[in-house]
Amino acid sequence: METIRGSSFNQQENEFLYCVYLEISQHSIGSNNQSLRKI
Numbered sequence: 001m002e003t004i005r006g007s008s009f010n011q012q013e014n015e016f017l018y019c020v021y022l023e024i025s026q027h028s029i030g031s032n033n034q035s036l037r038k039i
Helices: 011-025
Strands: none
């Protein structure tokens, strides 16, 4: 998993960020206190 990024994050931190991103992106938000009529 090589990426071109700055040196701000090490490999372990990058992998953690990827995992968190994937976890969030695979689960839609159930509610954000808006009805369909307001969208």
